[in-house]
Amino acid sequence: MTPRTIDSDAVATIVGQYDARPEMLVQILQRIVQQHGWISDAVIRQLAGELNLSRADVHGVVEYYHDFRTEPPGEHIVKICQAEACQAMGSRELTEHANRVVDQDTTLEPVYCLGNCACAPAVMVDGHTLGRVSTERFDAALAAMRGADS
Numbered sequence: 001m002t003p004r005t006i007d008s009d010a011v012a013t014i015v016g017q018y019d020a021r022p023e024m025l026v027q028i029l030q031r032i033v034q035q036h037g038w039i040s041d042a043v044i045r046q047l048a049g050e051l052n053l054s055r056a057d058v059h060g061v062v063e064y065y066h067d068f069r070t071e072p073p074g075e076h077i078v079k080i081c082q083a084e085a086c087q088a089m090g091s092r093e094l095t096e097h098a099n100r101v102v103d104q105d106t107t108l109e110p111v112y113c114l115g116n117c118a119c120a121p122a123v124m125v126d127g128h129t130l131g132r133v134s135t136e137r138f139d140a141a142l143a144a145m146r147g148a149d150s
C-alpha cells in the first residue's frame with residue numbers, strides 16, 4: 001500500500017533539482033507523482049513555500065491535471081479510456097463492470113485516450129495497454145495482475 005505521507009526531504013530534493021523555479025511546477029509535480037504516486041496537502045503547502053507561489057496556484061495546477069492524484073493510489077492502477085471512440089465501443093459499461101470487480105488494492109481511473117482508439121475500448125493495467133477489452137478480458141487482466149503478486 002502506498003504510504004499516506006510523503007517525505008518532505010524527498011520533495012525538497014526534487015525542488016532543488018529544478019533550482020526552485022516556479023515555472024517548473026508541472027515538471028516538479030510529475031516527478032513527485034512518479035516517485036510517490038500522489039500529491040498530498042502537505043506537499044502543496046511545501047511547494048507553495050519553496051517556489052514562492054500561493055497554495056491556490058499550486059492547488060489549481062494539481063486539480064487541472066488528471067495524473068496528479070490527491071489520494072494515495074492502490075497497489076495497482078487500472079485506467080479505462082472514456083474518450084469518444086472507446087465510449088462508442090462500450091467503455092462506460094466496462095467502467096461500471098470494473099467498479100463492481102476491482103478491490104481496494106486497485107485504483108481505477110478515467111483516462112481520455114490511450115492512443116489505442118483503433119482497438120477500443122482501451123484499458124491500461126499497471127502501464128500495459130490492452131485493446132478490445134470485453135468484461136471477460138478485463139477480468140482475465142485483473143486475475144493476471146493479481147497472480148503476478150503471488
Ligand code: FES
Pocket residue numbers: 081082083084085086112113114115116117120121122
Ligand atoms: S479514444 Fe480510447 S484510446 Fe483513443
